[in-house]
Amino acid sequence: MDYGTLVDYHLHTSRCGHAAGRPEDYAGAAWRLGFREIGFSDHFPLLHIQDPTLSMGWEEFPLYVREVEEARALFPGMRIRLGAEVDYLPQTVSRLRETLGSYPLDYVMGSLHFVDGWGFDDPRYLEGYEHRDLYQLWSRYFDLLGEAAESGLFDILAHPDLIKKFGYRPHQEVTGLYEGCLDRVARAGLALEVSTAGLRKPVGEIYPGEGFLRLCRERDIPVTLGSDAHHPSEVGKDFAMAVELLRRVGYEELALFDGRERSTLRLRA
Numbered sequence: 001m002d003y004g005t006l007v008d009y010h011l012h013t014s015r016c017g018h019a020a021g022r023p024e025d026y027a028g029a030a031w032r033l034g035f036r037e038i039g040f041s042d043h044f045p046l047l048h049i050q051d052p053t054l055s056m057g058w059e060e061f062p063l064y065v066r067e068v069e070e071a072r073a074l075f076p077g078m079r080i081r082l083g084a085e086v087d088y089l090p091q092t093v094s095r096l097r098e099t100l101g102s103y104p105l106d107y108v109m110g111s112l113h114f115v116d117g118w119g120f121d122d123p124r125y126l127e128g129y130e131h132r133d134l135y136q137l138w139s140r141y142f143d144l145l146g147e148a149a150e151s152g153l154f155d156i157l158a159h160p161d162l163i164k165k166f167g168y169r170p171h172q173e174v175t176g177l178y179e180g181c182l183d184r185v186a187r188a189g190l191a192l193e194v195s196t197a198g199l200r201k202p203v204g205e206i207y208p209g210e211g212f213l214r215l216c217r218e219r220d221i222p223v224t225l226g227s228d229a230h231h232p233s234e235v236g237k238d239f240a241m242a243v244e245l246l247r248r249v250g251y252e253e254l255a256l257f258d259g260r261e262r263s264t265l266r267l268r269a
């Protein structure tokens with residue numbers, strides 16, 4: 001695997017309260033694998049709840065920015081992008097609009113981990129799946145994802161079909177939900193992330209799945225690549241599988257970001 005021709009844009013750090021390692025540890029792991037570009041996207045402070053195991057606090061974000069900048073100085077041979085993984089909640093949009101511009105971010109990655117207040121991807125709240133109609137839940141999730149795309153806050157949407165994480169899927173056909181959401185993403189002009197993290201979760205598949213990714217390709221939606229590493233050993237994890245999937249559905253390039261400007265990187269044959 002030639003990591004020098006790829007990028008990993010989804011790296012966390014111990015700042016978020018549930019990952020291990022400092023930026024320099026992730027950067028070191030990436031450098032040893034041969035990466036020439038990576039990006040940090042640690043959890044931006046949550047605005048609707050306080051939970052130090054889910055995200056850093058406000059006072060910490062500038063420290064995170066500084067630590068990523070310090071890692072840049074330690075690895076001058078590698079481009080290190082500064083991003084953030086930001087939760088989309090309808091009620092926090094205006095606060096995010098006011099605050100995100102104050103940091104020198106290369107990209108902002110929007111994420112959906114909450115549907116109407118429920119942290120559906122948090123193993124602590126798994127019982128929430130038992131008393132919900134799964135089709136309605138998926139429908140609401142993809143509607144919110146479309147809303148996130150249209151908010152204009154984000155450059156990328158992370159792990160787009162995260163709602164499948166624990167393997168709870170509706171019996172009904174969901175292609176229509178994907179299409180409705182992806183039409184909105186395509187119109188809004190942002191990128192989606194292909195994430196290998198799903199391979200390490202109960203669902204055991206890449207986010208998004210192949211059918212979903214084909215619909216992205218049909219709409220020319222740009223994609224980024226990320227491991228969602230919460231430990232330095234996860235940097236670049238399973239990227240061979242992700243590249244194989246990307247090629248199978250016809251993707252020939254990845255999206256890169258610098259100062260919130262998008263460019264493209266050709267996937268090498």
Ligand code: ZN
Pocket residue numbers: 012016018043230
């Ligand atoms: Zn996390």
Ligand code: FE
Pocket residue numbers: 085111113158159
């Ligand atoms: Fe996430």
Ligand code: FE
Pocket residue numbers: 010012085228
């Ligand atoms: Fe993440």
